[in-house]
Amino acid sequence: MNFEKKVIIISGASSGIGFGCAKELLDAGAFVFGIDLNESVCEHTNYKHIIADVRDEKNIINAIDLIDGVHKKIDGLVNCAGINSCKKPFYDMEKDEWDKVLSINLTGTFLLSKYASKKMIGQKSGKIVNISCIRTKIFKKNMAEYSASKGGIVALTSSMAMDLAPYNIQVNSVAPGLTYTSEIKRIFEKHPELETEYTNLMPQHRLAQPEDIAKPILFLLSDNSDYITGQTIFVDGGISIAK
Numbered sequence: 599m600n601f602e603k604k605v606i607i608i609s610g611a612s613s614g615i616g617f618g619c620a621k622e623l624l625d626a627g628a629f630v631f632g633i634d635l636n637e638s639v640c641e642h643t644n645y646k647h648i649i650a651d652v653r654d655e656k657n658i659i660n661a662i663d664l665i666d667g668v669h670k671k672i673d674g675l676v677n678c679a680g681i682n683s684c685k686k687p688f689y690d691m692e693k694d695e696w697d698k699v700l701s702i703n704l705t706g707t708f709l710l711s712k713y714a715s716k717k718m719i720g721q722k723s724g725k726i727v728n729i730s731c732i733r734t735k736i737f738k739k740n741m742a743e744y745s746a747s748k749g750g751i752v753a754l755t756s757s758m759a760m761d762l763a764p765y766n767i768q769v770n771s772v773a774p775g776l777t778y779t780s781e782i783k784r785i786f787e788k789h790p791e792l793e794t795e796y797t798n799l800m801p802q803h804r805l806a807q808p809e810d811i812a813k814p815i816l817f818l819l820s821d822n823s824d825y826i827t828g829q830t831i832f833v834d835g836g837i838s839i840a841k
């Protein structure tokens with residue numbers, strides 16, 4: 599896919615799936631703006647990094663203005679910033695713990711999409727890709743606030759798609775299965791038996807690498823997906839249809 603001269607914003611670009619997307623897009627010729635709480639190790643000439651918190655509306659307004667000021671357009675947005683569950687049953691969860699996950703995973707996606715789409719509406723084109731999760735279909739104990747945030751992403755994606763359809767802007771989400779990112783690798787280093795257990799559950803007998811998730815995201819950012827909107831695509835190696 600060719601992203602020559604396309605301007606793409608990625609939140610959560612410093613690591614994991616967001617970093618994988620940035621690499622794929624830069625290889626395909628895009629200008630990439632990464633937004634993250636943390637610094638980035640990416641040194642590509644077409645990559646610019648902005649330190650910002652997706653929960654902070656002022657941060658987001660400033661970031662979008664800065665990006666728009668450079669290229670005068672925004673072709674795509676990937677809302678990849680996210681955190682995992684606090685890993686407690688919902689009845690032991692503090693409100694702060696609930697709020698933290700909802701505010702980053704769901705409200706952060708809303709805020710960044712709101713200000714990026716205002717620019718896209720003006721140019722009458724754009725693509726937004728949100729990140730949901732397999733945990734909206736296959737549930738696990740102690741993940742209520744995370745699953746709620748990712749279920750919210752499914753509904754937000756379709757709702758945003760309806761609002762933006764008149765402006766030729768497509769909004770979709772990708773729901774990854776377990777993907778080798780730093781947190782998952784840390785867990786597997788401590789508990790190698792879990793890696794074997796999860797791998798054996800997979801119809802394709804392997805877990806995802808960040809590029810397995812990034813490639814369908816690139817498809818949804820490209821012209822090849824112009825007639826797809828409001829959908830959540832499960833990128834999970836088939837685990838959600840395995841039972």
Ligand SMILES: NC(=O)c1ccc[n+]([C@@H]2O[C@H](COP(=O)([O-])OP(=O)(O)OC[C@H]3O[C@@H](n4cnc5c(N)ncnc54)[C@H](O)[C@@H]3O)[C@@H](O)[C@H]2O)c1
Binds near residue numbers: 610614679773778
């Ligand atoms: N790794 C998996 O197995 C998996 C599976 C399904 C869904 N997901 C989702 O994919 C997305 C990316 O996750 P990942 O696994 O690559 O994790 P990751 O921790 O490697 O990357 C997440 C990035 O988001 C950034 N971030 C966190 N809070 C932020 C905030 N408030 N403002 C700005 N940036 C912030 C982090 O600094 C980090 O760089 C998340 O939404 C996650 O829920 C991951």
